[in-house]
Amino acid sequence: MATIQELQQHIRTSINQAFPEPEAGSIAQLVLEHVLQKDRLQLRLDKSAEVQPAQQEAVEQMILRLQQQEPVQYVLGTAHFYGLNLLVDDRVLIPRPETEELVDLVLKEHQGQKGLNVLDICTGSGCIPLALQANMPSAKVYGLEVSEGALEVARANAAKYDLPVEWLQADIFAPVPGIAAGSLDIIISNPPYVLEEEKELMRENVLQYEPHLALFVPNADPLKFYRRITDVALELLKKDGRLYFEINERYSQQVRKLLQEAGFAQVRVVEDLFGKARMVTASR
Template identity: 40%
Template sequence: MQKTTRYIQKSLEGIYPPEEIRAMTRLIWEDACGFSPVDVILRKDTVLDESLRKKIEVIVEKLLQQEPIQYILGHAYFAGERFKVGPGVLIPRPETEELTLLIMRENKNRQLRKIADIGTGSGCIAITLSRHFHDCRIEGWDISPEALCIATENNQNLGASVSFLQRDILQYTPHAEELYTYDLIVSNPPYIVPSEMAGMEPHVLDYEPHTALFVPENDPLLFYRAIARVGKKLLCKGGKLYFEINPIFARDMSEMLFSEGYCDVRTDNDLFGRQRFASATR
């Protein structure tokens, strides 16, 4: 095992930062091979069988092509749970977990009846909220059938009760029975403009779905504006909007939400001190 650990780390040297290589090595041993960190230490002289060595070699080869390890393994961790992911959905980010925890913290004393997660992807936000707000109807909306398929599988695997719906927020008109029935809407929509591509990592650009990442350069608030406008018809009085946002458009976000008639508009920083979240009240 010790020899294989050296092989993994030496192969990835110069391509990934040292701390990322250590994390990948642990994931390969633990998630792909079933060996805990303690196993790896105690069984350092164990010789691996041929099939396991081949499996590790295939994973390393994919990592050398900068394929995200979450796609290679087929899952990612979010709020302590394992979610299936694939090329059709974004890999859940720590910032999105921060947003979910912020919602849970700020609404712990509210009697929430209905929540919509718009652009649900793998379903990580909706499912995590469903497991926290037990008596609340939670919906996950997405335009992508592939994303909804993965989200539904995660919902079943984690014993959650989210209702997933195929909807295009840019074209959506609320039904009469939906008007003013939602207590909370959350969304982490596409928010990267094409001019930011130059600073992005290949494992994001080459593998993650661009439709879930990018917005037009000339209209970076496209999805937020659409959600805010639909939100005015869906949210009950006092209902809340929560967004993950691009920090460079934080001021524009606040101005847009005020102009759409929302109050208590606020932005919050992520753990790195960037304006990453916006919230508002109808």
């Protein structure tokens, strides 16, 4: 039987063509934490311990998938997001760190406020509304999504953490069901914003495995979701309600202009930790 240290090196070597270092090392760490149910420190302290045959076989099956460049989050079936360990599969986009920054912005700007009504549009795995609900327990939080498959994942995540988010299956380009006009304090959205022409710049495993419905917009109409969600926000937000977008950095000024022309106040482009314009916020 292999030791933990030997198995870690075996994973790194086996997936190196699909995921060069240092990514291979990070993935090996995640795989072992998941299969052995040990954290980073425990793995280091127990590096000479032998791995059970069933656990080694589970790792070998994961290696086969990783060698096909399948994202490790899909292989493990989980992704970490703002303190939650969410279920994910190829029906949903893998939550990104910049979306955690969007959640953090909302929580900081509404710290201490009770009884807020919040809608997340294009909810996917439910990462945004679930993180908000977990940190704003008195809020009424909705998650809207067109894909039934994605909503199945979101519901499973809500059940895992016993979070009372209300899920709405609807196309955002149709009327939003079940929410009264002028009733929301916050609308937040990370809609599709990657241009079709940007596919050639993306990693092959993203294109091959992640749902294109959640990623791409036509080259000729990159702001189609932002225009529609802006109209929805004008209808559903209360006076002084807040709108939060994650954006394609190429279109930060266009989104700002769109909101200003729609009559929103306090329109602000917010940079992420890497200094990229990735969020826009505005007040009704």
